Amino acid sequence: MPHSIRQRTNPNSPYIRKNGPKWRNQQNRSEAVNPTNAYEYGLSFPTGYTAFKALISARVVSAIWSHISDCDETFNYWEPGHYMLYGRGLQTWEYSPKYALRSYTYLLFQLVPAFLYNAVLRPDKLFIFYFQRCLLAVTCSACEVYFYKSVCREFGIHVGRLTLIFQLFSAGMYVASSAFLPSTFSMYMTMLSIGAWYHRKYELAVFLTALSSFLSWPFAALIGVPIAIDMLFMRKDLMKFTKWCIISLCIILLPMVRIDSLYFGRLTVAPLNIVMYNVFSSHGPDLYGVEPWYYYVLNGFLNFNFIYLSALVTPIALLAVSKLVSVNARNPACLPYSLSILPLYLWLMVFTLQPHKEERFLFPIYPLVCLCGALTVDAMQKLYFRVFVRTGQHYLHHTSHLVFPTVFITSLLGVTRILALYKGYHAPMDTYMELSKMTAEGNLPTLNHFNICVGKEWYRFPSSFFLPDDRWNLMFLKSEFRGQLPKYYAEESGTSIIPDYMNDANKEEPTRYGNVTSCHFLVDLDLSTSSEFEPNYSQQIEKWVLVKSIPFLDNYRSSLPRARHD
Incomplete structure (x- = not known):
């Protein structure tokens, strides 16, 4: 289906670093992770530097080639960010001072490099967009390392290198890694806070969980529940936990309240507002x-294929190993499995029970x-060794024939999914890029x-x-969609003025629509169907001249199973 614009008339390292960090012996000899033992057992694994080079290659590919899969990313983050940089952008009701569900502090925190880049070099706006995305890619790579x-350290070299490979080639990480979304920032913080917890750096783990919860997404506090359980009930360290909660609140939340209040023109605690709306309002987020x-089962399988299904049964697999395989007692310095992997299942349980579900909620x-x-x-592998080999x-050494096909198949499925996403859904971004080309070449009235x-x-x-300069204005035409569309910020003091015709119930606002006779260009998807408010503009050749047409996947006519990406 063409998406068109029309004008009127092997990541494993081959070596092992000898002077690498010393790791604790874990469950048994198979999980010994210092380099000397790794040599003895024939284990090879990427160093941090090698892992970073592989990861950043994959993440920069995402930054450049990944499409925007969620309109919330565009209208709640890129558009307010564009307003802060250029004084013009679209505003949603969440940014109205009357509701103030979103935080300008989060935008400032993310956009500082873009502000500097724009102030020093004054590049084209598209360069700013991709510069910001590439910075997100670098940040994600560092967090993943x-x-x-x-x-x-916590689970052994073999589990670590498998985790790295699964992250490197999964479509889920490809989509999430460079998205300008709070859920993506919370994913970064998950890797850092859980990583700090596995390193027993409890102060850092608490602070990073708080940073994720206050600055990006309050519900990310769920990730920190097992950390709190460890500190409060296993280590009985109430003093340290309380101390770092207070420190985090003072360092993160208080400045955030001050900054947001200046932008909104009134006292604003954005994390509290979003919790109140989603949990305690009469309708919450369940309007759409x-x-x-x-x-989440279908969506998880699309993004991680068999890795996701395997993750769902991990507790059963670990229980089977503990009952059937004779292993040495786990090192007391290690966390219990039931606690160390609890964040995943706690998150899935809570969000599966919510009626309102979106792909980004799992980031x-x-x-x-x-x-x-x-x-x-x-x-x-351990169960296979116990049942079919037993000695050795x-x-x-006896189960590599299981690992290599698993890694190859899951990686191949991940890469093919990534290619399918690019081929099927990248057309809108390519279409709007044509505007910059037309402007640069002078092919405009x-x-x-x-x-x-x-x-x-x-x-x-x-x-x-993606709009070349200030001469361009986005105009909405009435369609079959009956929800509320965004509107442009007021030119002066736009963040603190309560805009007219906005509501928090997603009710349609007719004032958003323009008249088709005022359109100089129109972007539409040709589905070979039409209705009163969604005519097939491609057939109106007497009114429109085709400027650019790019194929686009119609997922509703594609084979099941599917989960929406667009």
């Missing part, structure tokens, strides 16, 4: 996006999916402004960073 090292309980636990998938593969030097219109394709608009 820390998480990889912490997994090696309500999905059945199995939505914070994507690294834990890879970890638990690796634990299940490791457990299956080391179980990894001599007008002071241009209205580029969208009807049913409003939610695939990739942001104002």
Whole structure:
């Protein structure tokens, strides 16, 4: 289906670093992780530097080629960010001072490099967009390396390297790694806070959990529940836990309240507002996006294939190993399995029970999916060794024929999913890029402004960073969608003025719509169907001239199973 614009008339290292960190002996000899033992048992694993090079290669690919899969990313983050940088952008009701569900502090924290880049070099807006994405890619890679090292420390080299491979090639990490979303930032913080916990750096773990909860997404505090259980009930360290909760509140929340209050023009505690709306309001978030309980199963399988299914049964696999395989007692310095992998299942339980489900809600636990998938593969190797081999030097020597096909198949499925996403869904971004090309080549009428219109394709608009300059204005046309669309910020004091015609119930606001006769360009998807408010503009050749057409996947006519990405 064409998406068009129309104008009127092997990541494993081959060596082992001898002077690497010393690791604790874990469950048995198979999980000995210092380099000397690794040589003895024939284990090879990537150093942190090698892992970073592999990861950053994959994440930069995501930054450049990944499409925006959620309109919330465009209208709640890229658009306010564009307003803060250029003084013009679209505003949603969540940023109205009357509701103040979103935080400008989060945007400032993320956009400081973009502000500096723009102030010094004054680049094209598209360069700012991809510069910011590449910074997110670098940040994600660094967090993943820390998480990889912490997994090696807590669960052993073999589980660590499997986790790394699963993260490297999964479509889920590809989508989430460079997204400008609080859930992506919470994913970064999950890797750092859980990594700090696995390193027994409790102060850092508490602070990073608080940073994730206050600055990006309050519900990310769920990730920290097992850390709190460890500190309060296992280590009985109430004093340290309380101290660092207070420190975190003072360092993070108080400045955040001050900054947001300046922007909104009144006292604002954005994390509290979003909790009140989602948990205690009469309708909460269930006005749209309500999905059945199995939505996350289908979506998880699309993003992680068999790794996700393996992660769902990790507790059963570990229980089977503990009952059937004779192993040495686990080192007392290690966390109990039931606690160390609890964040994943706690998150899945809570969010599966919520009627409102979206793919991005699982972003914070994507690294834990890879970890638990690796634990299940490791457990299956031990069970195979116990049942079919029983004797021998080391179980990894006798089960490599299980690991290599698993890694190859899951990686191949992940890469093919990534390629399918690019081929099927990247057309909107390519289409809007044509505007910059037309402007640079001078292929435009001599007008002071241009209205580029969208009807049913409003939610695939990739942001104002794709509009070449201030002469361009996005205009909405009425379509079959009956919800509330965003509107442009007021030019002066836009963040503190309560805009007219906004509501928190997603009720349609007719004032958002323009007239098609005012459109100079129109972006639409040709589905070979039409209705009163969604005519087939491709057939109106007497009114429109085709400028650019790019194929686009119609997922509703594709084979099941599927979970929506667009």
